[in-house]
Amino acid sequence: MNREVIIACDFSSAAELYAFLDRFGEERPFVKIGMELFYAEGPAIVREIKRRGHKIFLDLKLHDIPNTVKRAMAILSGLNVDIINLHAAGTIEMMRAALEGLTRPDGSRPLLIAVTQLTSTSEQRMREELLIDHPINEVIVHYAENAKAAGLDGVVCSPLEAGMVKEACGKDFLTVTPGVRFAGGSAGDQVRITTPARARELGSDYIVVGRPITAAKDPLAAYRRCVEEFGG
Numbered sequence: 001m002n003r004e005v006i007i008a009c010d011f012s013s014a015a016e017l018y019a020f021l022d023r024f025g026e027e028r029p030f031v032k033i034g035m036e037l038f039y040a041e042g043p044a045i046v047r048e049i050k051r052r053g054h055k056i057f058l059d060l061k062l063h064d065i066p067n068t069v070k071r072a073m074a075i076l077s078g079l080n081v082d083i084i085n086l087h088a089a090g091t092i093e094m095m096r097a098a099l100e101g102l103t104r105p106d107g108s109r110p111l112l113i114a115v116t117q118l119t120s121t122s123e124q125r126m127r128e129e130l131l132i133d134h135p136i137n138e139v140i141v142h143y144a145e146n147a148k149a150a151g152l153d154g155v156v157c158s159p160l161e162a163g164m165v166k167e168a169c170g171k172d173f174l175t176v177t178p179g180v181r182f183a184g185g186s187a188g189d190q191v192r193i194t195t196p197a198r199a200r201e202l203g204s205d206y207i208v209v210g211r212p213i214t215a216a217k218d219p220l221a222a223y224r225r226c227v228e229e230f231g232g
Ligand code: C5P
Pocket: 008, 009, 010, 034, 118, 119, 120, 156, 157, 178, 179, 180, 188, 190, 208, 209, 210, 211, 212
């Protein structure tokens, strides 16, 4: 398995994204496109970034009834992205339907990964608002096991959770992990953070890095530092 650095391109317009990517010269980093950019610019932004030769993680976190998710995934599959995601909370049936929708007539498909519990959800809120009365780590591992049972390729999680997910679901079950910062860098609003090197040690397959690269004075140098520390 090749470890890869994915840049979270949290920009609000195509113009900002292109200006950012133009600073990478011939380099074509793996990019994450999320709801903000996708809702602002539509599928055209995905086609253009793909045309430029980037791999894409389309972070839209689908969560709806199985039939709706299946049909939406069939449309998104046509964009030829490399990774796409959904909420494991939608049930195993929804995740299976998503896989069906995503699979192209020739049998190929993007990697499909699940969000377990958002890192913004605390154990207290989970218990008091969602009435989920288990320790959050148990919930994360259980949702990861559900994703595996449905045939998904992995989960989005904190690097600090990667070990327990691998232990429960096997070493080939992918962990895609945000919450990465350089040693001595600003944490921003992230709480549980690790460095790229530590994320590698903890078993992350892909790290998702936003502001340490997008807000750097020299984004290309920051990206290269990340790749070097995380290892290819
Ligand atoms: O700028 P920063 O490195 O914090 O960006 C992290 C990216 O990963 C953002 O796009 C954020 O929405 C996303 N993410 C996260 N935590 C999760 C899931 C996604 O930080 N649990």
